[in-house]
Amino acid sequence: MPSTEISTEIPVMYFDTDAASVVHNIVYLRFIETARTLLAIQIGMSFEEIARTNIHPVVTRTEIDYKRPALLGDTVRINGRISEWSGIRFWCTFEVVRPRDGALLVTCKQSLALVQMPQGRPVRLPAGFPENFSLP
Amino acid sequence: MPSTEISTEIPVMYFDTDAASVVHNIVYLRFIETARTLLAIQIGMSFEEIARTNIHPVVTRTEIDYKRPALLGDTVRINGRISEWSGIRFWCTFEVVRPRDGALLVTCKQSLALVQMPQGRPVRLPAGFPENFSLP
Amino acid sequence: MPSTEISTEIPVMYFDTDAASVVHNIVYLRFIETARTLLAIQIGMSFEEIARTNIHPVVTRTEIDYKRPALLGDTVRINGRISEWSGIRFWCTFEVVRPRDGALLVTCKQSLALVQMPQGRPVRLPAGFPENFSLP
Amino acid sequence: MPSTEISTEIPVMYFDTDAASVVHNIVYLRFIETARTLLAIQIGMSFEEIARTNIHPVVTRTEIDYKRPALLGDTVRINGRISEWSGIRFWCTFEVVRPRDGALLVTCKQSLALVQMPQGRPVRLPAGFPENFSLP
Numbered sequence: 005m006p007s008t009e010i011s012t013e014i015p016v017m018y019f020d021t022d023a024a025s026v027v028h029n030i031v032y033l034r035f036i037e038t039a040r041t042l043l044a045i046q047i048g049m050s051f052e053e054i055a056r057t058n059i060h061p062v063v064t065r066t067e068i069d070y071k072r073p074a075l076l077g078d079t080v081r082i083n084g085r086i087s088e089w090s091g092i093r094f095w096c097t098f099e100v101v102r103p104r105d106g107a108l109l110v111t112c113k114q115s116l117a118l119v120q121m122p123q124g125r126p127v128r129l130p131a132g133f134p135e136n137f138s139l140p
Numbered sequence: 141m142p143s144t145e146i147s148t149e150i151p152v153m154y155f156d157t158d159a160a161s162v163v164h165n166i167v168y169l170r171f172i173e174t175a176r177t178l179l180a181i182q183i184g185m186s187f188e189e190i191a192r193t194n195i196h197p198v199v200t201r202t203e204i205d206y207k208r209p210a211l212l213g214d215t216v217r218i219n220g221r222i223s224e225w226s227g228i229r230f231w232c233t234f235e236v237v238r239p240r241d242g243a244l245l246v247t248c249k250q251s252l253a254l255v256q257m258p259q260g261r262p263v264r265l266p267a268g269f270p271e272n273f274s275l276p
Numbered sequence: 277m278p279s280t281e282i283s284t285e286i287p288v289m290y291f292d293t294d295a296a297s298v299v300h301n302i303v304y305l306r307f308i309e310t311a312r313t314l315l316a317i318q319i320g321m322s323f324e325e326i327a328r329t330n331i332h333p334v335v336t337r338t339e340i341d342y343k344r345p346a347l348l349g350d351t352v353r354i355n356g357r358i359s360e361w362s363g364i365r366f367w368c369t370f371e372v373v374r375p376r377d378g379a380l381l382v383t384c385k386q387s388l389a390l391v392q393m394p395q396g397r398p399v400r401l402p403a404g405f406p407e408n409f410s411l412p
Numbered sequence: 413m414p415s416t417e418i419s420t421e422i423p424v425m426y427f428d429t430d431a432a433s434v435v436h437n438i439v440y441l442r443f444i445e446t447a448r449t450l451l452a453i454q455i456g457m458s459f460e461e462i463a464r465t466n467i468h469p470v471v472t473r474t475e476i477d478y479k480r481p482a483l484l485g486d487t488v489r490i491n492g493r494i495s496e497w498s499g500i501r502f503w504c505t506f507e508v509v510r511p512r513d514g515a516l517l518v519t520c521k522q523s524l525a526l527v528q529m530p531q532g533r534p535v536r537l538p539a540g541f542p543e544n545f546s547l548p
Contacts, residue, residue, distance in 0.1 A: 077459025
């Protein structure tokens with residue numbers, strides 16, 4: 005059974021930083037989306053199925069707390085997991101840490117839904133979710 | 141006395157959209173940051189003072205709810221205001237609407253602090269805040 | 277007859293800058309795309325027609341020279357025009373200047389084609405191009 | 413002696429794509445910058461030295477040709493190398509390919525300089541460049 009947890013490292017690039025010499029606040033959400041996508045693929049999400057069904061995973065809410073900044077030259081680690089789920093919605097929880105000194109940089113919680121596009125209609129989570137993300 | 145409210149329009153570009161044919165969830169935070177920066181300038185924030193003092197406004201928490209998506213070709217309006225403030229922190233509240241049909245797309249609340257870089261030490265808000273954002 | 281030239285101003289935001297305290301090199305291409313899109317709309321490009329026909333304007337080549345950097349707090353002006361066109365391709369020429377001191381920051385040339393998606397097949401430019409950008 | 417070539421793979425994310433269902437043209441330059449940075453680190457670039465000296469590698473020109481688009485679900489491979497160098501400038505050459513079908517998606521050439529900030533003064537390449545990128 006695939007794990008509903010993910011952990012991935014990303015090196016900080018110039019384009020991730022801003023003139024305050026830290027990683028820009030919006031960029032952590034890009035890091036988190038990368039981790040979330042790798043997690044979704046791990047439990048069976050397929051972009052072919054998404055293209056075929058036009059059902060897309062959609063973020064419906066984000067809460068993010070910034071505790072300490074990452075710097076140019078850092079590598080950050082994003083730990084994420086699916087923490088709750090109901091009929092049409094699931095929640096993911098993330099933390100961004102800096103392995104070099106163990107600092108906790110960011111915590112984040114996101115709720116997502118599967119949405120039939122272009123109508124924007126929510127669709128029930130697949131049977132067996134979260135171990136199974138295969139679209140019908 | 142300068143207004144502590146802002147309202148600004150931004151046309152959606154290709155680079156704001158994704159393969160689900162909607163504006164990507166992270167992009168609304170760029171729209172909101174543009175509105176927040178224009179608001180900060182309106183109440184006296186100066187990038188010259190920021191460069192001189194190395195005190196930067198820093199987002200410490202974001203809550204954002206996605207209600208309906210913007211599409212390529214839309215122009216979105218971001219309404220924002222400073223809604224609360226204390227000694228070292230203030231909160232801004234935003235909504236992103238679509239003037240064409242009046243749809244409410246996104247609501248967002250952010251807390252910010254003024255931070256002395258590179259130490260990362262919070263600094264008291266300027267006297268007269270939020271009508272005054274001039275750094276000491 | 278609509279002008280095939282555009283000039284638009286964009287204020288620099290934190291997310292446009294990097295840890296070298298300048299606007300990041302990739303960001304000027306976002307500024308340029310904004311100007312290019314406004315120019316295309318000015319000569320009749322319609323996102324409704326794009327959605328209906330699934331014919332998209334596609335960048336096929338970019339040449340960009342970086343002369344001087346923009347800084348946080350600057351407003352930049354992007355001047356652009358359609359400089360050449362043939363049966364299935366056109367070229368746009370841009371310069372990014374800083375009105376405050378008249379500095380020339382960036383020059384750029386891009387070639388574009390109209391492409392029928394998802395096949396990726398080039399389509400002839402509309403009759404009357406560049407004054408007319410209305411898709412068939 | 414460290415190699416002056418790099419090859420790295422990046423999975424395409426939603427935020428890399430646009431409403432034409434392809435990777436947005438600007439995004440390939442982010443992919444290329446990631447490869448270029450990994451290459452620079454490989455030959456000895458250190459962000460600690462950059463922070464200490466305030467000498468930054470700066471892109472002075474980019475030429476990029478778009479041949480075929482990457483799609484959501486693709487993993488792209490960026491191959492890069494330092495192809496030429498002189499006293500104060502060097503050129504890197506990149507190609508972005510799709511390992512799944514061997515398609516060549518993008519070719520790119522960039523010239524860079526080492527620049528003393530904030531003055532913006534070019535600095536001579538380190539002795540032993542390109543095998544050595546250690547700043548004085």
